Every structure is written in C-alpha cells, then in structure tokens.
Amino acid sequence: MKPESIRKYRPFPAVSLPDRQWPDRAIESAPIWCSVDLRDGNQALPVPMSIAEKLEMFDLLVGVGFKQIEVGFPSASETEFNFLRRLIEEDRIPEDVTVQVLVQAREHLIRRTFEALDGAKSAIVHLYNSTSPLQRRITFGNASKESIIDIAKKGTTLVTELAAEAEAKGSKITMQYSPESFSDTELDYALEICESVMEIWQPTPERKIILNLPATVEWSTPNVHADQIEWFGRQLKNRDSVIISLHTHNDRGTGVAATELGLMAGADRVEGTLFGNGERTGNLDIVTVSLNMNSHGLETGLDFSDLPTVREVYERTTRMTVPDRSPYGGELVFTAFSGSHQDAIKKGFDRRLEDEREAAGEIVPWGVPYLTIDPRDIGRSYEAIIRINSQSGKGGIAYILDREHGFDLPKTMHPQVGLKIYNLADELGRELTPDEIRDAFFEYFANVSEPMSVVDYELDHSVGERGEVRCRATITLNGEKQNIEGLGNGPINAFVQALDNAGLKQFNLTDYRSHAVRGGSDADSAAYVQLRHNDETIIWGAGVDPSIEMAGLKALVCAWNLLAAKGE
Template identity: 50%
Template sequence: MNFRKYKQYPIVQNLQREWPNKQINQAPIYCSVDLRDGNQALINPLGIEDKLEYFNTLVKMGFKQIEVSYPSASNTDFNFTRKLIEENLVPDDVSIQVLIPAKKEWIKKSVEAMEGVNNGIFHLYNPTNEFQRRVVFKKSDEEIIQMAVDSMEYLIELTKNFKGNITYQYSPESFSQTNLEFALKICNKVIDIVNPTLKNKMIINLPNTLEDCMPNIYADRIEWMSKNLKNRQALILSVHPHNDRGTSVASAELAVLAGAQKVEGTLFGNGERAGNLDLINFAFNIYSQGIDPKINLSIVDKVKKMYEEKTQLKVNPRHPFVGDMIFTAFSGGHQDAIKKGIDFYRQNKSKEWNVPYLLIDPKDIKRGYEDVIRVNSQSGKGGVSFIISEFFGDNLNNKQLKEFGLMVKEFSDKNQKELVKKEIIDLYKQYKMK
C-alpha cells in the first residue's frame, strides 16, 4: 500500500473561525434526497408505486423538502414527478425538488416535468473542480462559469410564467474538490442572475460530493463561503455531505454551526459509494440534546421496515438509535448500571433522562426496557435482577441474585448462546422450586 500517492487536504487559510464556539439550538431545514440520490444508488431502482409509498412515508415523517427525481435521467423519474403534480399528491406545505444538470435540453425536460407544481425547487448544478474542468469538460474557468450562468438564465426564462412558488438552487457540484475562490466566484455569478430577495430567497448548496476532508475543514469551508457570498441574507445555505470517510454526520453538524441552514441526506445514509448523510442519525443527535428535531422519529421502526422492503438494504444492527441491538447490553457491569439508572428514573419520576449507557429513552421509539438487557454468559446479576423484575415483578435479594445469576451464567456458558425469554422464565421457575 503506497500512502505517498495521496496528498493531504488543504486547510482554509486566514479564517477567523467562529463555529467552534457555537451550539446547534434548532433543527435545520431537512431535504430528503432518497428518491433521487438514494434511488440512483440502488441495484434495483424504485418503480413509480414504490417511489410513491416512500414519498408518503417521508411526508408522514414531516419532511418539508423532498428531492423527488432527476427528470432528465429516466422516464420513471419524469413520470413520477408528473404523477405527483397532476394527481395533487403533494401537501401544500411540502416542496418537491428536482435535480437538473447544466445542459439546455435537460433543463427543458426538467421544467416540463415540473409544469403546474405548487411549491417547486429547481436544483441546477455543474461540476466545478479544476480536474473536471481541465480533463473531463476541457473547458476554461470562464467557460465553466458561463455554463452555470447561461443555464440559470435559461431555467429562469422557462419558469418565469409558473404560477406556483418557485425556488432556485445552485450547486457547484464538486465543491469539496473546488478551490474556494473559484467556488465563490461561480456562486456569486449565479446569485447575480437569480437576484434573490429576503422575500424570495435562493439556495446555494455546497456539497461534499466526495467526502475528502475532515469535518472541521468542511466547516471552515462552509463558514468562509457563508461570510463571503453576495447578498447573504437572501440566501439559504445548504450542504449535501457524502460519507466516503465515514464522517458525514459530523460534517453536517459542524457545517450547521458554520452557517448552513439546510442539510440534504437520506434515511439511514443510503447513497452512492459509502452513502449520504444519514438524516435519521442526524435528527436523533439533535433530539438527544433536548432540541425539537422537526421530524417525527417516534415511527422510526415502521420507517425502517418500509426502507428495508423498498431498498432491499438492511439497517446495521449497531446503527445509532435505530439498530436492533443499539440499546442492548450484555455486559454485567453495564446491566447493573442501567438497572439502577432506570429504577432511579422511575422511582423519582425524573423529568430529565440520565441513565448510564442509554443516550435516549428506548420508549421514545417504542422499545421496551426488557429489550435493553439481554442475557448471555457475559451477563451479571444486575441483568438477571432487571429481567426478573420486568417479567415477574419480583425483587430478589443479594443471596438470591447471586444464586440465580450463577445458574443463568452456567446455562448460557454451557450452551454457548444468548438466553431467550422463555429459557430465563423456565430457569427461574426451576430456581423457585428448589
């Protein structure tokens, strides 16, 4: 392995950063890109009916911005967009977003797909990093800028008579690999074309299309852009973090501290390569800090089931907050601390959650406490005590706990497996008969 062929990502020079001293105090605008970015990454992309069921789930969760398609990419995407609009399937408080490459015939096709939309976001993009400009497109810096300017002008011309609420969004698509000065220049040129106002804002989206830098550097780049963009008060600054380094959630959180007002991502992080920002993880992180996440997380197990059925992907059992084993403790020391913490929480009718090893209350997502503590050969008397008190309402004394705990441990060790509920009950009945 030749690590010398990789170079270190450059830091942002001469930035008087403010984000390290800030806190997230409210949820940002969420935009689900499951039906476009996530769908593009599936082995078997969703059909129209599956996309509709997925869309309805996102609406039930409370998403107010949903990127529904790439209309110029396939007939399915185009027809799905038309179905949503023609059959009036989009709630009045939800905006649907479409992704549009900076090419006239594709812009035209995308506008046709959105004809008659009530609340529409037209998301225009073109790649901007130096390598793509030079090698892929073989265009100069000015030609790439002109591509963005001409495309936005054409998009505005085609949509000027739309009766619905229209928002324009622009992405320098390869922002994470683009020189900051160039990214600023092309964004400002596009801002001049749109001429947003406080009443009619536009969105500037700065994607980590390839996550190539540490989250703190991404935050520096977002703060630098936020401080230098034209007409900043008339802009909504958005981020679209991918997960190539496995740090997209951290990148999104720090980007919000740095000035981002909107985050784009997917349920459970589905997306190309290592995936997108996991909006479920991100929202639960906010929730765990005592902040309204602005989406309904109480139905997350139903959402997970729908997601796994439609995408044919499995949510990792160790997924934060949602995985089947995320609240599970086998360790005797952990189990003892959890039992005492939950007992204290109940007995004192505490208003604040503070139970060891459990970041949030499992009951918030309808998980029973009996699912938290599971018994195997690693478990101790604290776990056994908790299980018996939950199943039977019996509180064992120390002598009984020691005896029964040893009985459970020996049974599990001998059979080399976790004990299911029935086995624990049967063992407890045997113990009581002694």
C-alpha cells in the same frame, strides 16, 4: 496500507481561517430539512424503487415531516418523469410540501424538467455542474474555469426564464444551485461561480436562492468542512438573500459530524437520506442528525417516534438493511451484553422510576447510564434493551426477571442467579431468550422440591398468651413422609422451628422478602428466603404460589433443598 501505497496520497489542504467562529457556537435550532431518498438514495440502489415503492416512500417522508423532498431527476428517464407527473396529477403533494427536482445545466434537460413540473404548486429546481479541479481536468478535458462558469450562467438564465413562465401559471419556483464537488473546489472559485448564478437569478431576502455546497466526496476531516462553510458564508455577497445548504457524504465515516459542524459554521439547510442510503458509503443520515438534536432538547420538525415502522418501510422499499449498530435504528443499539452495562442500566431505570414518583408529574431530565435517549421515545421497547449470553452479568439477568416476568429479586440474590444462568448461556453457546431465563430461574432457584417438599400444612394463629403461630406440616424427605410441628412468631418462623424440632435445621434464616408478581397472574405471589448454613454457606431460594404464606414456605423449602444439594 503498505508504505509504498501510502506515498501516493497527500494531506488535504487546510482553510486559512485563523479567526474561525464555529468552534464556540452550538446548534440551537433545527435547519430546513430536505430528503433526497427518492433521488440520491434511489440512484444508489442496486435495484431502484418502482413507482409504487417511490409513492410509498414519498408518503412516509411526508408523514415524518419533511417539507422539502427531492423526488427525482425527471429529465433522466421516463420513470422519473412519470413519477413526478403522477404526484402532481393525482394531487399527492400536500400544500405545505415543496418537491425538488435535480437537473444538469444543459438546455434540453432543463426544458424537460419544467415540462415535468407543469402544474406543481411549489417546486425547487436544483441546477448543478461540476466545478472541482479534478472534474475540470478529467471529466471535462482540461476545461477552463471560465467555461465552467459559463455553463452555470447559461443554465441559470434558462431556469430564470422558464421559472417566470411557470410562476405566471401559478407555480412557485425556488432556484437551487450546487457547485458539485464543492468539497474539493477552490473556495474562491466556488464563491465566484455561485455569485455569478446569483447575479442572474437576482435573489432577495423575500425570494431567496438556495446555494447547496455538497461534500460530494468526503475528502477531509469535519473541522475543515466547517471552515469551508464558514469562509463561504462570510465572503458571500447578499448573505441575507441566500439559504446555505449542506449535502455531505460519508466516505471517511464522518458525514454526520461534518453536517453538525457545518450547521455550527452557519449553514441553514441540510440534505440527506433515511439511515444514510446513498452512493459509496452513503449520504448523510438524517435520522441520526435529527435524533441527536432531540437528545439535546431541540425540536426538529421531524417525527421519528415510531422509528421501527420507518425502518420497516425503508428496508422493504429500498431492499437495503439498516446495520445492527446503526445509531438509533439498529437492532442492537439499545442492547447491552456486558454485565456491568446491564447492571448500570437496571439501576438507572430503577432510579428513574423513583425520581418520577418523587417529581409528582414534573418532567424528570433523562439520565440512564449508557442510553443517550429513552428508547420508548422512538418506538423501541425496554424488553429489547438487555440480552443475556455468556458475557452477561447478574444485573442484566435480574433486569429480565423483573421487567419481563415480574420477579423483583433481592440484591444479594443477584450474584447466585446471575452466575448460574450466564454459565448456562456459556454451555449452550448462545443468547438466552427471556422465557428461557424464567424457566432456568424456576429450575434452579424457585419451588425446588427435592429432596424435601411440603405435602400439607396447617397454621393456628394467636396461640397462647403471646399470640404465636403453630405450624403443623406434612413433608416428604427423600420420598418418605413425616409430620412436623413448630411454634413461632409467624408462619415462616413456625416452620423453621418445626424443622428444628425434627432435627432438620442446620441453618439460620437471615433474610426474607415477598411481593405480588407484577405482570403475572393476579393470584401469584413471590417470596425469597436466605439461609446461612452452620458452615457459613449462604443460599437463596424462591417460592411462587397464589398464597403468600405458601410462597414463603416454598421459598424456605427451596433454599433448604439448595443448601442440601450444595453440601453433597
């Protein structure tokens, strides 16, 4: 902003709480969760969900494990009313799930709400009215504090009467009250109005009231929100008869942090939506808070083990999109483009495999650089973790070749392969797919057969007293055939001697590795040969063939060809 614009704003006042306790606390158990996707989330959609879409979303929320679901504002429209009636009349609400309905503290709306709830086994009636100075002055035309309290008291009196009638017919009704705009309401006034509601409802430890303290607008830093929650809980009468509930928004981008600190400050319950859908910058993202707890070893009662399916249903029914960088659910959150990140991730997975083998079935604590959780635990796959573009490094490319195609490249081969392939990505100006990476590996580093190739070869084992191997081979060099022969302590060494005998050896063989290709054809083997030229140039070549011996010869020839090309 320009300086003249900034001068219109004022700091948000702090809470006087010098002996605050929440900074020394930790979240040790999950709160009560309440999804408001079907109400707060739905109201914020450019195109609200149809009844069929709301039914699908309701079933998704039940499947995830929500036991409290705010299903709408049934007094606001026929669609909302009919949706709740359908849930009840078609017996779609599981026995252990409580539906929640929102209603303003107005008589005709409250009565209509209870009509919609007729026959519900368990329901929360969520009564609210605005309480902040800004709302009192602007929305209610300089209304007095007393008049706002009177609205809440009259609404609670009617809810109490109608709840008794509903309970006489077999329904269980829980009262929830929200001083809307709690986040910028005077704390002593918010406490006064909530206790006025409690005096009418008369909660007990066995029949608690829910006091929902919404950050309807996020005005402050998360620590101030935590101070508000702790202050309120410490001053509240009959605290053991109250469930303190949080309902944060994300105007300042810290809705998750405000909720986590609010739980440390003593809150018992959390309202929010999947992926943070909601007014303006959104409601609390329950997916993030729940998985944050999982990442610290806490069970939450919510199951996001198949997060891609949750995301698919959410995006289809809401027509919203989960941003690529959204925690846990975003397309790119388990993707590393940085070469150093890719290398560390690969090393982390490799070490974890070793640790798990050594643990012999015992649980190994999670620990992979740059990954706070195991992507598999939420239905993501390792194949999506590393992507290759011009910013990638040697480790990431080796990771793709290993995990996707089964080629376990020697460590000292990584730089040569990595440099070539990420230069290719740079030339193309785009990301390379795993198949393109494999194809580039074969084009530049495996089974390269020009200018030399092996046409035929024959091995005689256990030759002479020392049991050596004789290699007779037919090769083509620059299109011309020639026969070569050599004797060595193994097939590769014998072939090297054959090249030496033919005057084609200007190198030393300094490394050789081989393995079966994991995940490929059962008959495929891979071999890797490192050659050092007389001028100290070092080159790696790879060979792939059903025969392990032939794979080794192809690797040697490949490395010879790459060395010859480098010398041109």
